[in-house]
Amino acid sequence: MALNFKQETFRDDYTYKNSEEAIKRFPFPFPEDQYMYSVNIEPHTKGKPGSVYEFPFDVDEHYVAECKDRAITLEQDAGRYQALPHMMDAQWDFLELTMESLANDYPEHFTLTKNGSSWTWENRPLGIHDTFTFGDSSTLPREPLDYMGRQVQGDFVLLDQRDETLYADAGMVTCQADWSLAFNVGMSWREWHGPVPRATELGVMDRALKFLLNLQLANPVRRLNWTMTVNPRLDTSPENYPYWGGDRNKVNAENVSDLIHLRVELQSLFRLPRSNAIVFSIRCYLISLKDIATYPRWAKRLYRVQKTMHPDLIEYKGMTKFHPLVVEWLSQFEDGADLGIGTQPE
Amino acid sequence: MERGYWIKSKPVYTSLVWHEKATSHLVLAAGIGGMAALKLFQQMHPAQPVTVLYAKYAQMEVDYSATLKKIVPDNLHVFKFEEDLLTELKSIMPHMRMGLRIYVAGSEGFIWDVAKVVKPFGVENDHIMKELTDTLARSVYCVHCKAITRNVTTNIVQCCGCERMLFVRDHFSRNLGAYMGLMVDAESPGELPAIEEIYP
Numbered sequence: 001m002a003l004n005f006k007q008e009t010f011r012d013d014y015t016y017k018n019s020e021e022a023i024k025r026f027p028f029p030f031p032e033d034q035y036m037y038s039v040n041i042e043p044h045t046k047g048k049p050g051s052v053y054e055f056p057f058d059v060d061e062h063y064v065a066e067c068k069d070r071a072i073t074l075e076q077d078a079g080r081y082q083a084l085p086h087m088m089d090a091q092w093d094f095l096e097l098t099m100e101s102l103a104n105d106y107p108e109h110f111t112l113t114k115n116g117s118s119w120t121w122e123n124r125p126l127g128i129h130d131t132f133t134f135g136d137s138s139t140l141p142r143e144p145l146d147y148m149g150r151q152v153q154g155d156f157v158l159l160d161q162r163d164e165t166l167y168a169d170a171g172m173v174t175c176q177a178d179w180s181l182a183f184n185v186g187m188s189w190r191e192w193h194g195p196v197p198r199a200t201e202l203g204v205m206d207r208a209l210k211f212l213l214n215l216q217l218a219n220p221v222r223r224l225n226w227t228m229t230v231n232p233r234l235d236t237s238p239e240n241y242p243y244w245g246g247d248r249n250k251v252n253a254e255n256v257s258d259l260i261h262l263r264v265e266l267q268s269l270f271r272l273p274r275s276n277a278i279v280f281s282i283r284c285y286l287i288s289l290k291d292i293a294t295y296p297r298w299a300k301r302l303y304r305v306q307k308t309m310h311p312d313l314i315e316y317k318g319m320t321k322f323h324p325l326v327v328e329w330l331s332q333f334e335d336g337a338d339l340g341i342g343t344q345p346e
Numbered sequence: 347m348e349r350g351y352w353i354k355s356k357p358v359y360t361s362l363v364w365h366e367k368a369t370s371h372l373v374l375a376a377g378i379g380g381m382a383a384l385k386l387f388q389q390m391h392p393a394q395p396v397t398v399l400y401a402k403y404a405q406m407e408v409d410y411s412a413t414l415k416k417i418v419p420d421n422l423h424v425f426k427f428e429e430d431l432l433t434e435l436k437s438i439m440p441h442m443r444m445g446l447r448i449y450v451a452g453s454e455g456f457i458w459d460v461a462k463v464v465k466p467f468g469v470e471n472d473h474i475m476k477e478l479t480d481t482l483a484r485s486v487y488c489v490h491c492k493a494i495t496r497n498v499t500t501n502i503v504q505c506c507g508c509e510r511m512l513f514v515r516d517h518f519s520r521n522l523g524a525y526m527g528l529m530v531d532a533e534s535p536g537e538l539p540a541i542e543e544i545y546p
Contacts, residue, residue: 186521194355238489245532
């Protein structure tokens with residue numbers, strides 16, 4: 001598969017756009033007409049060719065532009081990368097997992113050559129070619145997570161497992177839906193999920209934790225999460241809230257289908273071999289309402305889900321201001337048809 | 347505040363109780379926290395060595411040093427301010443041995459200042475016994491400029507670093523010893539909700 005990497009932006013003039021193929025493979029997250037939090041975890045197994053689930057780490061047409069956007073964010077705020085000192089083994093685990101996956105799944109773009117512990121990494125789309133000693137940080141331009149985190153789409157958190165829980169002890173987070181790694185680093189599972197409404201009461205978080213503590217090597221898992229964002233902006237961080245929060249006031253009935261983007265996170269979790277830590281990968285996919293509506297099945301489904309959303313969740317996801325406009329715009333597609341179960345576009 | 351006074355990520359602070367299996371004890375108290383230290387000695391006077399550091403002036407000016415002096419005459423160190431106590435703590439930590447137990451009583455800000463000082467010496471915060479006294483005031487970490495504003499009793503506060511007005515989210519970070527502060531009027535500049543004292 002030859003990927004055609006786009007030149008586009010996720011800030012200022014927002015030139016980000018999905019191609020027809022990208023729309024068709026979009027990970028639409030609503031299999032039913034209603035939505036509530038659940039432990040919707042499934043095995044992260046190989047999906048259909050061309051789908052976002054084909055490989056452990058999906059590389060798509062936005063790869064180069066996303067890596068560029070991440071570099072800008074890190075340049076402005078080095079605190080988006082955090083690693084507590086005891087996480088170095090997990091960092092090397094992460095580097096190995098991502099390099100091997102990319103080289104194996106996208107050989108036309110990435111090559112990993114191993115000569116004992118001397119490894120050579122080529123990333124052709126980004127023009128990177130480095131030889132280093134595996135396990136020796138001084139031979140890499142940056143710490144392993146900092147180095148490879150910049151070369152894979154999505155945010156990454158490394159979770160250390162001890163005391164029967166998981167601690168967010170390292171990460172690179174630049175395309176997050178309003179949470180701060182600098183604030184959360186070092187937190188236990190229960191602490192960092194504290195602000196999520198209703199989930200704790202439903203017991204969802206405890207069940208998910210129990211499941212993840214038993215996550216096995218070579219059997220990664222995944223789930224989808226979602227929210228909505230004004231503009232195709234990756235960096236909707238609390239850190240930069242003063243710069244993007246005001247965009248919520250710009251939405252009106254005329255521009256709602258261009259400005260509002262469904263933001264879907266493909267979250268996947270991998271057990272790591274040496275450190276026994278877990279990689280929590282949070283890959284963000286953005287699509288405008290207008291592009292969703294190119295598939296009427298999706299538009300109808302989205303309408304029904306949004307119309308019946310719990311107000312606490314609308315508030316938590318930061319959608320209060322523009323949510324009625326979204327529902328109103330989507331209502332034009334409703335025809336009462338039975339959509340059945342499933343997330344397929346047609 | 348919607349869900350009442352409960353903050354899910356706020357650590358649970360209990361009353362101080364001696365760990366009988368310790369090889370030595372270090373008690374750190376500020377202001378009214380001195381009372382928590384006195385209560386410890388009412389439980390018993392441990393057989394192992396005990397050191398007490400006490401700062402007289404915390405949020406409220408209550409001084410228990412005279413009583414403490416009678417109870418721990420040899421190993422009591424009294425300071426005027428919390429900062430002086432923390433400086434002394436930093437200088438004595440290298441001399442402490444395995445088996446040491448640490449007890450802290452004071453404001454939340456003081457408790458987590460102590461946790462920060464002892465962490466480089468290998469003391470995890472789970473191994474520090476903590477009692478919240480003095481005040482419910484919070485330290486607030488500005489997520490924008492990263493400054494920490496201390497002793498905040500209100501729902502909204504002006505950042506001591508960037509001077510933005512911050513809404514204090516009910517979300518606590520042990521690593522920073524502070525709650526998250528987020529610009530309150532980013533979406534509608536100048537429009538502030540009512541400022542209320544909720545954590546006196």
